[in-house]
Amino acid sequence: MTVTKRTPLPVAEAVAKILKQSTNWNMERVALIHCDNRVLAEDITATHDVPPFDRSPYDGFAIFSNDTKEATENNPVRLKVLETIGAGQIAINEVTSGTAIRIMTGAKIPAGADAVIMLELVKELEDQGGSFIEIKRSVKKNENISFQGEDTKQGILLAEKGTRITPGVIAILATFGYDEVLVFKQPVVGILSTGSELLDVHEELQPGKIRNSNAYMAAAQVRSMGAEVKLYQHRKDDFDSLYQNVKECLNETDIMITTGGVSVGDYDFLPAIYEKLGAEVLFNKIAMRPGSVTTIAVHEGKWLFGLSGNPSACFVGCELFVRPVILSGMKMKKIHCGVVKAILGSDFPKPNPFTRFVRATLIEESGQKIVTPAGLDKSSSVSSLLHANGLIVLPGGTRGWEQGSEVGVLTWNGEGSEWPWDYPLFSKSSAIRTAERQP
Amino acid sequence: MTVTKRTPLPVAEAVAKILKQSTNWNMERVALIHCDNRVLAEDITATHDVPPFDRSPYDGFAIFSNDTKEATENNPVRLKVLETIGAGQIAINEVTSGTAIRIMTGAKIPAGADAVIMLELVKELEDQGGSFIEIKRSVKKNENISFQGEDTKQGILLAEKGTRITPGVIAILATFGYDEVLVFKQPVVGILSTGSELLDVHEELQPGKIRNSNAYMAAAQVRSMGAEVKLYQHRKDDFDSLYQNVKECLNETDIMITTGGVSVGDYDFLPAIYEKLGAEVLFNKIAMRPGSVTTIAVHEGKWLFGLSGNPSACFVGCELFVRPVILSGMKMKKIHCGVVKAILGSDFPKPNPFTRFVRATLIEESGQKIVTPAGLDKSSSVSSLLHANGLIVLPGGTRGWEQGSEVGVLTWNGEGSEWPWDYPLFSKSSAIRTAERQP
Known part of the structure; x- marks a missing residue:
C-alpha cells in the first residue's frame, strides 16, 4: 500500500462541512x-x-384595608376572626367590614379581603364573642397579596x-x-476499536499489547453529551472481517466511531472500507494536531467518524466533531465546546505547523484564568490527564508559546458555544500579536 | 400555637456546624x-x-542507528528489511547492523534496534534478495522511541x-x-413534600391548590450531586400522620428533605416532630433570605433537612446545605458550590437585612462576567428561573445594589470549591467598599 496524498482541511471548514448535513434524532x-x-x-x-389565584405570601390575616385607615398605636382597630384557612383551603366566609380571616402562606385570598397583615403585627384576643385581632397601623389596599398571573x-x-x-x-x-x-431520543453511538494490539480492560497485560482505553473514554464523553453507547471490538488485522464488522455496527447505531485504522499504515483499512461501503467521505485530513488523519463520512443517514487510535486525537475528535452532531440533532443552540481566554501557565516550546489542540488544566486564581498543558512533564502525563478540563488551541503557523501568553481554550464542562471558530485568539494573526504583547 | 423565638445563625456558621458531623457513605x-x-x-x-514497553510512535522502520552515521542525500545507506510488525505483534528477528524491521505505530521496538525512521523518510525497494530501504540522512540513537515508563x-x-x-x-x-x-454508594435522599395545597404533577389544577414543583426540582438537584431519590408526599395537615410518615421515610433513606411545615404557621409541625423523634436540631433559623426558617437535624446517623416550601428557599437550601453533606460523605474535596466575581447586570433595589441569595443568570462577555437576577421582572420570573445558573450573594446589612457593582456568585455547574464562605465579597465591609468604587 502506498502513502496516499490527502489535502488537509482547516478545522473550522471541517466543522462547517459536518454541519451542512442535516441531523435529526427521533423523539420520545x-x-x-x-x-x-x-x-x-x-x-x-x-x-x-x-x-393561579390571588394568594397570601405570609401567615397573617386577610382583611378589608379600609377598616384600618384610622388605626394607630393608641387607637387600635378590632376585627372579628371568622375562620382560619391553610394553604390549599378555601374560605367559607367572605371578609366584610369589621371581620378578618386567619390565612396561612399560599392560601387563596378570601372574597372581600383586599390586603393581608402579617401574623407578627397583630394582637390575637379571645372572648366570649369569639376570636378577635387588634391592629395598630393602617394597611394599604393590595398590601401582601400575590396577584394571579x-x-x-x-x-x-x-x-x-x-x-x-x-x-x-x-x-x-x-x-x-x-x-x-x-x-x-438519545442517538446510539457505536464505538468500534480496531487494532490487534488492544486488550480488553479485564485482560492481563501481554508483551507488545495495551489495554483499550480509548473506547471507554470516548464512551464516557459521548454519554455526557447525551448519547447511548454500544461498544464493539475488532482485533483481526483483516480487511474483510473488519468490513463486515463495520456494516453490522452501522446497522445497529446512528453514529459510528472507529478508533484506529485511519492512517496510512499497513493495517489502516478504514479509508478502503468507507469506499467499499459507498459512504460519502466529507474529508479525510484536517490541518490539526493531533488527529490530522481524522476521516468523517456519511452513509444512508448514518455518521461514520474515523478517529486515530492516538488517545489524545480520539479525545479531541469526539469534542470537536462528534459533539456538534449529537447536539445539533437535538436542536440545541450551543452545540460546540465553550471558549474562554486564559494565560498560559507554562512554556509550550513545540512549534505548531498546524492548529494544535492541547489537553490542559484550566483554573481561576483571583479572577484570572490560567491554563497549563497536561502531560508536558512526561513522567506524569497520564495522571495529569485526569485533571484536564480544557483544550488549548494554538493556531497553525505559530512557533512555540511562552508562559504568560494569552491563549484561547475550549471547554466542555460549561454551557458550550454557538460557534467558537471565529474566536480571535484562534487565528494566527491575533494570536501572534497577543503573544508579542507579553513580557 | 405561639410564635416561637429562634436565634438566627450566620450562614457560614450553619454550614460549619453541618460539617462537624461526620458523614460516610458506604462503598460498592x-x-x-x-x-x-x-x-x-x-x-x-x-x-x-x-x-509498558519501548514502542514506536510512528509507522516506520526500526533500525540500528549507527548504520546511518554516514548517510546523506548523495550517499544513501541500504538496509535489508527482515519482516513487518504491526501494533500488538512481536518481531521474530533481531535488528543487526545492515538490517531493519518495518514497524507500525504502537508496536514494540525489536531487540537490537535503537531508533525508528519514519515511513515518509525512506525509499522502499524490492529485488530478488528481498525488501530493502534506502536512508539519506543520519538517525540519532533513541530517535522516535517512546520508552517504557x-x-x-x-x-x-x-x-x-x-x-x-x-x-x-x-x-x-x-x-x-x-x-x-x-x-x-449513592446516598438515598427522601424528599417528603408537606402541605394540603399540593397537587401531584399529573393532577388537574384545583381552586386554591398548586402542583408540587419543589420535590421534582430538589430531586434533580440532589441527583446531579450524586444521590438517589425517593419521593414521598404528605397532604394531611395532621401531626400524628405526618410524624408516622417522617419516621417511615427516615427508615428508608440516608437523608430526608422535607419541604414546607418548618415555619411558625398553624400547620408547621416539623419542629415538634423533630422534638418527638428525639433528633438533635443543629439549628432552626439562619440569618439568610430566602430560607431563614431552614431547620437541620441529625438522628441516629440520618440527616433531616427541613426546608421551607418556598421554591427559592428550597433550591438554595439544597445547594448550600444538602450539597456538602452528600459530597463530604464521598470524601470529595470541593464539596461546596464554586464562587466567582461578577458585575451586577441590573439594579437590585431591595435592602438586605440578612445575607440574601438571589437566583441569577451568569454570562461571560469578552472576558467579563455579568450576573443578572432572575425574576426581578415579575411577569416572567418563572421562565427566567430556567436560565439561572448561579446565586448572587448579597451580604446582610447592605442596602440595595446598583448595576455595575461587583458581587460574589455561587455556581453549581463547575468544579465547586473547598470553602466559599471566606470570599471577600461575601462580607459586608468589602462588599460595601466595592460597591462604592463603582460609578
Whole structure:
C-alpha cells in the first residue's frame, strides 16, 4: 500500500462541512422523574397563570384595608376572626367590614379581603364573642397579596425545543403539569476499536499489547453529551472481517466511531472500507494536531467518524466533531465546546505547523484564568490527564508559546458555544500579536 | 400555637456546624461502563509502566542507528528489511547492523534496534534478495522511541479517593485494568413534600391548590450531586400522620428533605416532630433570605433537612446545605458550590437585612462576567428561573445594589470549591467598599 496524498482541511471548514448535513434524532415521551439532562423536543408554555389565584405570601390575616385607615398605636382597630384557612383551603366566609380571616402562606385570598397583615403585627384576643385581632397601623389596599398571573401569564413560551433539562426546567415542567415530557431520543453511538494490539480492560497485560482505553473514554464523553453507547471490538488485522464488522455496527447505531485504522499504515483499512461501503467521505485530513488523519463520512443517514487510535486525537475528535452532531440533532443552540481566554501557565516550546489542540488544566486564581498543558512533564502525563478540563488551541503557523501568553481554550464542562471558530485568539494573526504583547 | 423565638445563625456558621458531623457513605464495586460521574472510594495507582514497553510512535522502520552515521542525500545507506510488525505483534528477528524491521505505530521496538525512521523518510525497494530501504540522512540513537515508563511509572498514585469519575479518569481506569471500580454508594435522599395545597404533577389544577414543583426540582438537584431519590408526599395537615410518615421515610433513606411545615404557621409541625423523634436540631433559623426558617437535624446517623416550601428557599437550601453533606460523605474535596466575581447586570433595589441569595443568570462577555437576577421582572420570573445558573450573594446589612457593582456568585455547574464562605465579597465591609468604587 502506498502513502496516499490527502489535502488537509482547516478545522473550522471541517466543522462547517459536518454541519451542512442535516441531523435529526427521533423523539420520545419520558416521565418527568427520568428526564434529567435530556433535551426538550417541544416548546413548553405556561398552561395557567402563576400564581393561579390571588394568594397570601405570609401567615397573617386577610382583611378589608379600609377598616384600618384610622388605626394607630393608641387607637387600635378590632376585627372579628371568622375562620382560619391553610394553604390549599378555601374560605367559607367572605371578609366584610369589621371581620378578618386567619390565612396561612399560599392560601387563596378570601372574597372581600383586599390586603393581608402579617401574623407578627397583630394582637390575637379571645372572648366570649369569639376570636378577635387588634391592629395598630393602617394597611394599604393590595398590601401582601400575590396577584394571579403576576409571575407568569398563561400561554407564555417558557422553554424552547432544544433546551437541556436542568433542575430549573424540571421545576417549570412540574408546575405546569408536564408529568411526561417530549424529549429527543438519545442517538446510539457505536464505538468500534480496531487494532490487534488492544486488550480488553479485564485482560492481563501481554508483551507488545495495551489495554483499550480509548473506547471507554470516548464512551464516557459521548454519554455526557447525551448519547447511548454500544461498544464493539475488532482485533483481526483483516480487511474483510473488519468490513463486515463495520456494516453490522452501522446497522445497529446512528453514529459510528472507529478508533484506529485511519492512517496510512499497513493495517489502516478504514479509508478502503468507507469506499467499499459507498459512504460519502466529507474529508479525510484536517490541518490539526493531533488527529490530522481524522476521516468523517456519511452513509444512508448514518455518521461514520474515523478517529486515530492516538488517545489524545480520539479525545479531541469526539469534542470537536462528534459533539456538534449529537447536539445539533437535538436542536440545541450551543452545540460546540465553550471558549474562554486564559494565560498560559507554562512554556509550550513545540512549534505548531498546524492548529494544535492541547489537553490542559484550566483554573481561576483571583479572577484570572490560567491554563497549563497536561502531560508536558512526561513522567506524569497520564495522571495529569485526569485533571484536564480544557483544550488549548494554538493556531497553525505559530512557533512555540511562552508562559504568560494569552491563549484561547475550549471547554466542555460549561454551557458550550454557538460557534467558537471565529474566536480571535484562534487565528494566527491575533494570536501572534497577543503573544508579542507579553513580557 | 405561639410564635416561637429562634436565634438566627450566620450562614457560614450553619454550614460549619453541618460539617462537624461526620458523614460516610458506604462503598460498592461498579463496572467501568457504569461508573460515569461516580466518586472513587479507592486510590488508583498505575499497575504497570506506561508505555509498558519501548514502542514506536510512528509507522516506520526500526533500525540500528549507527548504520546511518554516514548517510546523506548523495550517499544513501541500504538496509535489508527482515519482516513487518504491526501494533500488538512481536518481531521474530533481531535488528543487526545492515538490517531493519518495518514497524507500525504502537508496536514494540525489536531487540537490537535503537531508533525508528519514519515511513515518509525512506525509499522502499524490492529485488530478488528481498525488501530493502534506502536512508539519506543520519538517525540519532533513541530517535522516535517512546520508552517504557516515560509517561507513568508503575506504582505511582494517579487518582485519589474522592475523585469524581470523568472521561479522563475512565481512560486511566481502563488503561490499568480496572474493569470494576470501588466507588461510594449513592446516598438515598427522601424528599417528603408537606402541605394540603399540593397537587401531584399529573393532577388537574384545583381552586386554591398548586402542583408540587419543589420535590421534582430538589430531586434533580440532589441527583446531579450524586444521590438517589425517593419521593414521598404528605397532604394531611395532621401531626400524628405526618410524624408516622417522617419516621417511615427516615427508615428508608440516608437523608430526608422535607419541604414546607418548618415555619411558625398553624400547620408547621416539623419542629415538634423533630422534638418527638428525639433528633438533635443543629439549628432552626439562619440569618439568610430566602430560607431563614431552614431547620437541620441529625438522628441516629440520618440527616433531616427541613426546608421551607418556598421554591427559592428550597433550591438554595439544597445547594448550600444538602450539597456538602452528600459530597463530604464521598470524601470529595470541593464539596461546596464554586464562587466567582461578577458585575451586577441590573439594579437590585431591595435592602438586605440578612445575607440574601438571589437566583441569577451568569454570562461571560469578552472576558467579563455579568450576573443578572432572575425574576426581578415579575411577569416572567418563572421562565427566567430556567436560565439561572448561579446565586448572587448579597451580604446582610447592605442596602440595595446598583448595576455595575461587583458581587460574589455561587455556581453549581463547575468544579465547586473547598470553602466559599471566606470570599471577600461575601462580607459586608468589602462588599460595601466595592460597591462604592463603582460609578
